Amino acid sequence: MTTEEVNVFVEQFLMLVMASMTPEGEPYASTAPFVRVGNDFFILVSTVAQHGRNLLNSKKVSLLIAEDEALALQPFARKRITIEAAVCEILREEGAFEEMMILFGEKFDSDLINSLSGMRDFHLFKLSALGGNVVMGFGKAYRLDENLEVMMQISGQHQHAK
Numbered sequence: 001m002t003t004e005e006v007n008v009f010v011e012q013f014l015m016l017v018m019a020s021m022t023p024e025g026e027p028y029a030s031t032a033p034f035v036r037v038g039n040d041f042f043i044l045v046s047t048v049a050q051h052g053r054n055l056l057n058s059k060k061v062s063l064l065i066a067e068d069e070a071l072a073l074q075p076f077a078r079k080r081i082t083i084e085a086a087v088c089e090i091l092r093e094e095g096a097f098e099e100m101m102i103l104f105g106e107k108f109d110s111d112l113i114n115s116l117s118g119m120r121d122f123h124l125f126k127l128s129a130l131g132g133n134v135v136m137g138f139g140k141a142y143r144l145d146e147n148l149e150v151m152m153q154i155s156g157q158h159q160h161a162k
Helices: 003-011 048-055 095-107 110-117
Strands: 017-022 027-033 035-036 040-046 060-066 080-090 122-135 143-144 150-153
Touching: 017 040, 027 035, 027 040, 027 048, 027 060, 027 110, 035 095, 040 048, 040 080, 040 110, 048 080, 048 122, 060 095, 060 122, 080 095, 095 110, 095 122
Parallel strands: none
Antiparallel strands: 017 027, 017 060, 035 040, 040 122, 060 080, 080 122, 122 143, 143 150
16 A cells, blocks of 8 residues: 555545534534545535534544445445544634635536635535544555555454454
């Protein structure tokens, strides 16, 4: 497994799954379209939605990008990448906000992005990779560093029930 293979895998997706925490400390899973720049994942989400409110109050989130179930040869070995990430809001006043809206418009419907970005409840968040894991099949699990570079293969002994 190479870092380039990880990048190719991630770039084929439009959506990610994220697990955030509610203010009450409860886990909450949701999805969001994303734009990736380097090792950062940018999402534009509403704070009317629970995940938007969670991200305003949280410093960390877990991301999942997974192969389509219909394409998976074996559900137990479904290809996937899990990323631990730091959360940072990009304010409208920052130059990066407009730059990211251009990139969102190139990847998604630009009219829709213009409309959403004009709504005050929509916030832009940068989710910066802290590390992660990638699984490409049975016996093909790897640890990733904060640059999403493959560090080492994860190995262990399976234990059989007695």
